[in-house]
Amino acid sequence: MLSVRGISRTLGALAIKDISFEVRQGEYFVLLGASGVGKSVLLETIAGIIRPDTGRVFLDGKDITNEQIHRRKIGFVFQNSTLFPHMTVYDNIAFGLRCRRLQNRQIHKRVGELAEDFAVSHFLKRRPQTLSGGEAQRVCLARAVASEPKCLLLDEPISSLDVSARGQIRALLRKISSGAAHLRNRASGSPARGPAIVHVTHDYTEAVCLGTHIAVMENGRIAQIGAAQEVFGHPKSEFVARFVGIRNFFKGRLPEPDYGQGHARKFISNGLSFSVLTDRPSGSGYIMVRSQDVTICDAAGQPAAAGPAQNGRAFRRPRTSARNNFEGTIVDIIPNGGLPGGVEVIVDIGAGKPVEVAALITAQSAKMLDLHPGKRVTLSFKASAVEYVEEGDGHLAISPWAQGRKMPTQ
Amino acid sequence: MRDTRYEPLSLAFAALGGVVLLFIVAPLVSMFLNCSLPQLARTIQDGEVQNSIWLTLATSMAATLIFAAAAIPFSYLLARKDFPLKRLVTAIIDLPIVIPHSAAGIALLGVVSRNSFLGTAAARMGFSFVSSTAGIMLAMAFVSIPYLLNSARDGFLAVPVRLEKAALSLGASPLRVFLTVSVPLAARAIISGLILMWARGMSEFGAVLIIAYHPMITPVLIYERFGAFGLKYARPVAVLFISVCLVFFIMLRLIAKDKQYAQR
Numbered sequence: 001m002l003s004v005r006g007i008s009r010t011l012g013a014l015a016i017k018d019i020s021f022e023v024r025q026g027e028y029f030v031l032l033g034a035s036g037v038g039k040s041v042l043l044e045t046i047a048g049i050i051r052p053d054t055g056r057v058f059l060d061g062k063d064i065t066n067e068q069i070h071r072r073k074i075g076f077v078f079q080n081s082t083l084f085p086h087m088t089v090y091d092n093i094a095f096g097l098r099c100r101r102l103q104n105r106q107i108h109k110r111v112g113e114l115a116e117d118f119a120v121s122h123f124l125k126r127r128p129q130t131l132s133g134g135e136a137q138r139v140c141l142a143r144a145v146a147s148e149p150k151c152l153l154l155d156e157p158i159s160s161l162d163v164s165a166r167g168q169i170r171a172l173l174r175k176i177s178s179g180a181a182h183l184r185n186r187a188s189g190s191p192a193r194g195p196a197i198v199h200v201t202h203d204y205t206e207a208v209c210l211g212t213h214i215a216v217m218e219n220g221r222i223a224q225i226g227a228a229q230e231v232f233g234h235p236k237s238e239f240v241a242r243f244v245g246i247r248n249f250f251k252g253r254l255p256e257p258d259y260g261q262g263h264a265r266k267f268i269s270n271g272l273s274f275s276v277l278t279d280r281p282s283g284s285g286y287i288m289v290r291s292q293d294v295t296i297c298d299a300a301g302q303p304a305a306a307g308p309a310q311n312g313r314a315f316r317r318p319r320t321s322a323r324n325n326f327e328g329t330i331v332d333i334i335p336n337g338g339l340p341g342g343v344e345v346i347v348d349i350g351a352g353k354p355v356e357v358a359a360l361i362t363a364q365s366a367k368m369l370d371l372h373p374g375k376r377v378t379l380s381f382k383a384s385a386v387e388y389v390e391e392g393d394g395h396l397a398i399s400p401w402a403q404g405r406k407m408p409t410q
Numbered sequence: 411m412r413d414t415r416y417e418p419l420s421l422a423f424a425a426l427g428g429v430v431l432l433f434i435v436a437p438l439v440s441m442f443l444n445c446s447l448p449q450l451a452r453t454i455q456d457g458e459v460q461n462s463i464w465l466t467l468a469t470s471m472a473a474t475l476i477f478a479a480a481a482i483p484f485s486y487l488l489a490r491k492d493f494p495l496k497r498l499v500t501a502i503i504d505l506p507i508v509i510p511h512s513a514a515g516i517a518l519l520g521v522v523s524r525n526s527f528l529g530t531a532a533a534r535m536g537f538s539f540v541s542s543t544a545g546i547m548l549a550m551a552f553v554s555i556p557y558l559l560n561s562a563r564d565g566f567l568a569v570p571v572r573l574e575k576a577a578l579s580l581g582a583s584p585l586r587v588f589l590t591v592s593v594p595l596a597a598r599a600i601i602s603g604l605i606l607m608w609a610r611g612m613s614e615f616g617a618v619l620i621i622a623y624h625p626m627i628t629p630v631l632i633y634e635r636f637g638a639f640g641l642k643y644a645r646p647v648a649v650l651f652i653s654v655c656l657v658f659f660i661m662l663r664l665i666a667k668d669k670q671y672a673q674r
Contacts, residue, residue, distance in 0.1 A: 069578040082576035096580035
């Protein structure tokens with residue numbers, strides 16, 4: 001188990017402050033944050049490349065804060081290939097094994113196994129310069145796994161790859177994390193759980209795809225930390241919510257309830273009134289609506305299933321349980337926005353100044369409704385789909401997303 | 411950017427370049443042309459000349475290799491670490507290039523002469539730096555070591571630190587990383603630095619003359635023949651020495667080039 005306790009380090013303009021977390025064997029910990037937030041500094045501190053100003057790092061209960069890098073049993077994979085250009089792929093993978101003074105026969109066997117697992121067998125004799133980005137990163141991973149680290153640090157390992165290579169590497173990372181039998185050293189019979197993995201990225205989809213646990217970093221601190229579902233379902237701050245990909249996020253005021261119990265509350269933002277379900281006291285805060293929860297209708301009032309547009313007819317809104325209904329103009333349509341087969345439609349519902357709401361609908365629906373920028377539409381979502389967060393408070397009032405909601409996966 | 415068009419300015423610069431090239435080549439060519447083959451043949455058979463050429467080649471090569479053992483790790487340190495007074499240290503390294511070599515010889519003689527600490531220590535062990543091959547090597551290394559240090563440092567600077575970090579994280583000790591990653595990747599610059607140091611040491615005259623007139627290295631022999639017998643007797647030795655140097659120089663360059671290709 002990797003345990004980081006109260007790490008702080010200032011490096012010029014970059015600073016990380018009081019970072020603490022734990023990652024157990026087999027857990028996949030994703031550290032999410034914008035570039036320049038100090039993620040790499042934190043990784044290099046764990047690896048021993050940088051010494052922390054304060055704080056300690058423990059691995060399996062042993063204090064390794066002042067341990068030399070090569071004695072830590074911590075593997076490190078960088079964003080760009082760090083394969084040694086003067087060695088063949090074979091020698092690169094064998095590098096860590098040679099450091100452990102294994103016999104040539106054992107090295108040969110182990111490199112063969114790893115090459116098979118990471119699908120690099122067919123270019124073992126080639127030089128790294130001749131490999132594609134994805135191939136090179138597979139070799140980097142094989143090389144890191146070869147030295148059997150207890151903890152594996154990944155610094156944006158996928159970011160510089162093309163889409164198809166990303167998929168391959170993600171699959172391999174899952175395999176490493178699960179400690180799939182074929183990826184452990186068969187000779188030494190190490191446990192079936194994979195190493196503790198710390199993966200640093202700015203791309204929340206990587207976190208969704210891979211992370212069992214997630215921390216979001218902001219200004220050198222951890223803004224929120226927890227199980228993946230928890231962080232994505234209950235972002236504690238505007239920053240986290242924006243970062244983990246929740247698109248519809250509005251700041252405003254929750255007034256005292258006008259009505260008695262049993263009514264939805266009003267939330268005022270940008271001159272618009274939203275209905276929310278919450279028991280929080282009045283005050284300022286944020287509301288969030290996931291783009292998946294927003295429905296689009298023709299402005300004429302026809303739901304998605306209706307026929308051709310009803311030009312010239314009087315506006316007629318269907319009776320619906322959705323408490324939030326807004327008319328607006330489509331400003332943008334993003335194909336494959338969010339999920340494959342999905343279309344993200346951005347609608348401006350603002351009165352006076354623009355207020356953009358994103359709706360994730362299927363490509364089919366978009367085609368049927370003949371959506372295009374400039375078209376008038378009606379947006380609707382339920383009051384129960386609106387999450388209200390009080391400003392400055394990490395606590396979420398009610399959490400309709402907590403139960404029975406699955407994380408979006410690719 | 412490379413440009414193959416010939417504008418007037420480029421032509422003017424090329425003409426100036428021609429003058430500079432002529433300035434370098436003309437004296438050498440005239441020396442070779444003024445040296446008759448029978449003269450050259452006699453010089454080749456001259457035992458004193460032969461000995462001095464071998465002595466020059468051997469001492470300069472030994473000096474390069476011996477000092478390289480310390481200079482290469484030092485240049486790695488200069489490339490990788492920041493330490494107090496680093497700029498001063500860098501300036502000190504370049505000092506032998508800028509001071510007159512006879513002055514360098516005098517300075518060196520001060521610390522290795524029979525009255526000095528090093529001199530008495532050497533005498534106790536049964537040898538002397540003054541008028542010996544050890545002294546020649548010291549003088550050669552003194553004036554030529556900046557070339558190796560600077561070239562090797564630039565070579566190490568070009569090795570990505572990420573590769574070294576990756577090697578450390580794979581469990582390699584810092585020494586192992588230095589020997590198996592840093593040095594091989596900087597090999598081209600190191601070899602180039604070694605060749606430069608060797609060539610510069612071999613051609614050294616002033617500093618060696620002051621520390622060790624005897625045993626006589628070829629530059630000193632050329633000077634002595636010129637002083638005692640004149641241009642006619644000094645020229646064939648010079649021609650022979652330059653030819654031998656060129657052969658070695660070209661051979662080493664070719665070997666170094668092979669090494670580059672092997673790396674790709």
